[in-house]
Amino acid sequence: METIVDMPAPSTRERQATVVNGFAMLGLALLLMAAGIVLITVGHGSGGIMGGGIVALIAGVVLLGGLTPVAPGEARVVQLLGRYVGTVRTAGLQWVNPFTQRRKVSTRIRNHETGVAKVNEADGNPIEIAAVVVWQVADTAQATFEVDDFAEFVAIQSETAVRHIANAYPYDTPDDNRMSLRDNADEITEKLSAEIAARVASAGVKIIESRITHLAYAPEIAQAMLRRQQAGAVVAARQRIVEGAVGMVEMALDRLAEHDVVELDEERKATMVSNLLVVLVGDRDAQPVVNTGTLYQ
Numbered sequence: 001m002e003t004i005v006d007m008p009a010p011s012t013r014e015r016q017a018t019v020v021n022g023f024a025m026l027g028l029a030l031l032l033m034a035a036g037i038v039l040i041t042v043g044h045g046s047g048g049i050m051g052g053g054i055v056a057l058i059a060g061v062v063l064l065g066g067l068t069p070v071a072p073g074e075a076r077v078v079q080l081l082g083r084y085v086g087t088v089r090t091a092g093l094q095w096v097n098p099f100t101q102r103r104k105v106s107t108r109i110r111n112h113e114t115g116v117a118k119v120n121e122a123d124g125n126p127i128e129i130a131a132v133v134v135w136q137v138a139d140t141a142q143a144t145f146e147v148d149d150f151a152e153f154v155a156i157q158s159e160t161a162v163r164h165i166a167n168a169y170p171y172d173t174p175d176d177n178r179m180s181l182r183d184n185a186d187e188i189t190e191k192l193s194a195e196i197a198a199r200v201a202s203a204g205v206k207i208i209e210s211r212i213t214h215l216a217y218a219p220e221i222a223q224a225m226l227r228r229q230q231a232g233a234v235v236a237a238r239q240r241i242v243e244g245a246v247g248m249v250e251m252a253l254d255r256l257a258e259h260d261v262v263e264l265d266e267e268r269k270a271t272m273v274s275n276l277l278v279v280l281v282g283d284r285d286a287q288p289v290v291n292t293g294t295l296y297q
């Protein structure tokens with residue numbers, strides 16, 4: 001199955017924002033605020049000194065507004081007057097332009113488990129299917145500006161891909177050249193991961209893995225399909241038993257002829273083959289019968 005998801009190309013790419021060590025700026029802000037308080041206190045009678053102290057105090061407060069703590073596993077998307085200026089990924093206390101808006105975006109690995117969806121597989125049979133998707137934000141700018149809510153976007157696109165995969169393949173098939181959801185789980189999940197990745201790439205999301213966690217026939221046909229599977233298993237088992245029994249009969253006749261144990265004509269061979277097949281293929285224990293006569297009496 002070739003799937004081409006025509007998603008729009010992203011218009012924004014992540015780039016590193018300009019940052020300054022936050023502890024250094026914290027020390028500078030505290031120093032300015034302390035100096036401002038001192039100037040205001042000692043310059044009570046002088047307008048110039050008090051003015052300088054007020055300016056220093058305000059500057060210190062403004063610098064404090066630029067302090068940005070960044071925890072491991074998260075990033076800060078920085079905007080200035082609505083324009084994207086960069087992303088802060090370095091963990092620790094950082095300082096950026098205090099007049100910017102900083103939005104927190106988690107870059108941790110996440111799981112999304114789709115609900116159990118009831119869909120028709122390729123042969124038209126209703127089935128129930130669910131999957132778990134492991135994903136992570138790779139581009140914070142795209143995740144923030146290309147979609148309204150990237151977590152909800154991943155959830156909806158994952159369920160759409162699961163339904164599409166279920167529609168494209170049968171639950172099971174006797175054809176060895178045709179893939180099925182039950183017998184080709186690894187190949188199907190690879191295709192599922194590829195389709196989800198194509199659907200969410202424009203949102204800056206990377207798909208790490210996806211796995212089908214629930215796969216079953218719908219309840220209304222489950223019993224009928226179970227009987228069909230059981231019948232198929234019985235037929236396959238009987239076929240293997242017959243193949244093995246025929247091989248054992250051939251070996252027995254060859255060994256008897258090889259060692260000249262007994263000379264059998266065609267009718268006796270036919271009788272022996274019939275008896276051996278009954279013993280080997282029958283599903284019950286054979287009951288021995290003692291023949292006191294001959295085959296022709």
